[in-house]
Amino acid sequence: MLLARVAAGVAGGLALYTAFPPLDWWLCAPLGIALIVASLYGARPRRAAWLGYLTAVVFLLPTLAWVRAIGDDVWLMLVGTESVFYAAMAALAALVFRLRAWPLWFGGLWVAMEWARGLVPIGGFPWARVAFSQSESLFTEYAALGGAPLVSFAVALCGALLAYAALAGSRAGSRAGWRRAAPVALALAVPVLTLAIPRPGDEGRTVNIGIVQGNVPGRGMGFLGDEPAVVLRNHANETKRLAQAVREGKLPKPDLVALPENSTDIDPYRDPYARQIIQESVQDVGVPTLIGAVVAIGEENRATRSLVWDPKNGPGAYYDKQHLVPFGEYTPFKDIVLALWQRANLVGRQSIAGDKPGDLKMGPVTIGAVNCYEVAYDETVRGTVRAGGTPLVMQANNATYALSNLPPQQLAMYKLRAVEHNRAVVAAATTGISAYIRPDGKVSWRTRELVADMNVVKVPVRTQETIATRVGAAPEWALMMMGAAAAGVAAWRGRRRGDRMRND
Template sequence: PLAPVWMASAWVGQEWIRDRFPLGGFPWGGLSFATAGQPHYLFSFGGPLYVSFAFALACSALAIIIASDAFHVRNSFIALALIGITFLIPISTLTKTAVVPSATATIAIVQGGVPGVGLDYLGRARTVTQNHARETAVLATDIKAGRVAKPHLVVWPENSTDLDPRTDPQTLQLIQSASAAVGVPILVGAVLETGQYGKVTNSAVLFTPGKVPAVIYTKQRPVPFGEYLPYRDQISGLSARFQLIANDFQPGSTVGELSINGLRLGVVICFEVAHDDVMQATVRGGAQALIVMTNNATYSQTDQPEQQFAITTARAIEFSRPVLTAATTGISAAINAQGEVVAVLPQTKPGYFVANITGNRQQTSASVAGPAIGLGLVVLGMLGLALTLIMRVQQRLREPA
C-alpha cells in the first residue's frame, strides 16, 4: 500500500541527482516546474522537490488504483489518504507565509533586443549595448516628460554588453551616458575579462553616476558546453562545433545582492533560476526581492523563454518574493510575491517598463526547511530502493533450487 510513496521518493531522488550531476547538473525537466500552474501553496511549503513528490505520489497512487485487477477498498483508501495528506498538510502553513512588507523601490527593466538570431545574436561589436542605451534614452525622455516615474534603478539583461566595459572605452561611454541620462544607477549584464587568456566571467555590474563600476555578482553556474567546454584539452578536437566555445566562463562563489532605496535585492543570472541551491542561498542571504538577468536570444521563437518564465514564476511563489526578469529579447516581466504577472514586455520587441516593487521580509517554510524536506524525500527514496532489493534477494533465497 505504500508503493506510491516509494515511487514518488525515487522520482525525487533522480531529480535531486540531476540538479547536481554531472558537471553541476541541469534541473530543467523537474516535474514541479511542469506543474507550476497548479496548487501554489505547495511551492511555498516545501519547494520544487516537494511539489514533484506530491504530483508523482498522486499519479502513482491513481495508477495503482486504476491498474488493480479488482477494486481493493483498503489499498484504495490508503492511496487516497496519502494524496490527501500530501496536499492538505501544506495548507496549515499558509497563514505563516503572509507577506511582511519591507522597503519599496521603483525599478525600470530595459529590453533592448539583439541584432542577430541563434548563435550569431550579438551581431557587430557594441550593437547590443547600443540597443539598450537607445531604449534607456527613451526612458529618460519619458521621465523628463512626466510620463513615467523616475526609478531608483535601471536593469539591463545578461549579455547586454559584449565587450568588457572596463577595458573598452566606447562601451563604457555608452553605459555612462545612459546612466547620466536617467540620473540613476544601471545594473548591467556584462562579459568581463579575468586577465587570463580564454577565461571570462558572466557578471552583473552596477554603474552609478560619478562612481567606479562595481561588480555585484558573478554567475555561479556557467552552463557546460555553452559557457565553457569541460575537459577542453581532451575533447576540443572531437568536433568542429567545440571551436564555437572560444572562452571558458569562470564561476563566481558568492550570492548577488545590492540595496536600492532600502530594498535588499538578490541577483541571479539566466539558468541559475532553475538551481535550488543558488536560489536558496540568495533568499536566505537576505534578499527581499529578486532580479533575474537573462539572455534568451539564442532560443528566441522557441519554447525555452516560456519554460524559463514558468520556473521564474514558481520561484516567486516558493519564496513569496517579487521577481523582476530582464531579458535581451524576452520574457522581461515583473511578478509579484503571489506569482501574478503585473508587467510584461512582448518577446523580441524592444521596450521598457517601470514597476514599484515592495520586498518581503518573511521567510516561507520552503526557504527555511525546503532543502531538508527535499533531502529527506531523497533519503526516503533510497531507503525504499534498498528495501525493495532486500525483499527481492530474500524472495530468491526462499525459492527452491
C-alpha cells in the same frame, strides 16, 4: 501486455510534456505520471529500466526542443543522457512496487532522480523538473514549505495514487471499490491541502524598478550580429527612452534599473567606448543600474557578471555567475572536445564561476542577482535570498532560443521561485521574456519576444522567509532517503525470497 506497457509509457511521457510551458496544462503532470507508473508496475527491473528510458525520451524530446538551436546532435545527446536517470529510477521503482504504501516510496525515488539530474554530469541539468510545470497550479504552494523538490514529490505522489487506484480497480474482489476510492481521495487531497498553507503578508514597503529589454540583431548562435557594440547601443538607447518617459511623466521615477545578461557585448572595464555609452545612459536615467556584462579575467578567461553601475561613480559592486552553461560559457574536457567538435570553439574565452551569492546593494534595497541558467538551481537562488536579496532580479539572455519553448519555461521557474521564497521577481531578458512577478507567483507585467521594451514597476520588498528558505535542502534529503531506504528494503526482501526458493 508489453504493447500495453509501451503505450502507457508513451502516453505518460507525452502527457507530462503538455504540463510544461508553453502549453501549461499542469493537471497533465499527475495524470502523465499515473500512466508512467501503470507502464512500470509489475515489470521486472530490467524491463522497467528500458520502459523508463523510452518514456523519458518521449517526454524530453519535445520539452527540450529549444536545444535544437545549438544543434540537433546536441539535443539528441542531451535527451539520451538525461533519460538514463529516468531508467535508473524506473528500475528501482519496480522494486518498491512490491512494498505496501509504494506511492510514497515512488515519490521519494522521483525526487532522488531529479536531484541526481541536477548534480551530474558536468554540473547537472535540473531543467524540466516536474515542479517547473506547476508554477500556477494547486501544487504551487508546496514550494513555500519544501521548495521545488516538495512540489515534484507532491505531483509524483498524486500520480502514483491515481495509478494505485486504477490498478486496484482492475482486480476482482468485493474490496475493489474501497481500494479504488481511498487512493483517489488521497490523490485529490494532496493538491487541495495547499489551500491551508499560510502565506506571508505584505510588509508595506515598495521599490520602483525599471526593466529594460533592448533586443539584439541576430538569431540563434549568431544573436550578436556582425556589427560591434550593437547590443550595447540597443540597451543604452532603451535605457535613455525609459529616462525620457520618466521626465515626461509617462512612467514613475525608478529607484534602480535592471538590464539583461549580456546587455553589453563589449567589456566596459577594458573598452573606453563601451564605458562611455553605459555611463551616459546611466547618468540619463539617474539611478543605480544593473548591467549584464561578459568581462575579461586575465588573457584567457572571462566572467558573466551582474555589475552595479552608479550614475556618479561608475562600475562598483558585482556578482559573477556561479552555475555556468557547459559548452556555452565554458568547455568541459576542453582539449578533447575542441579537437573533435568545431562548434565548441564558439565558446571563446573560458568563463570562471563566481563563488559568492548575488546580494548587491542598489539604491534603497539589496537586490538578489540571479543569472539566467542558474534559476534552475535550488541552492543558488536560496543562497541569494538568505544573503539578504530582496527583491530577486533575474538577468537572462535567451536570444539564441528566441520563440522556442525555453523563454516560457524560464518564466515558469521565476514564478515558482517567487512563491518558494516570498520574494518579488524582476526579470530582464535581452529578447524576452522580461517580466515582473509578485511574491504570490502571479505575473503583473511581461514583454513580448524579439522587441525592444521597457517599464517601471512598483515592487513589494519582502523580508519574511518561508519555511522552504529556512530549512533549505532538508525536505529533499528526507524524501530521497525515504525512497532509497524503500528500494533497499525491497531489494533485500527479494534476495531473501530468492534464497528461500533455491533452498526449497
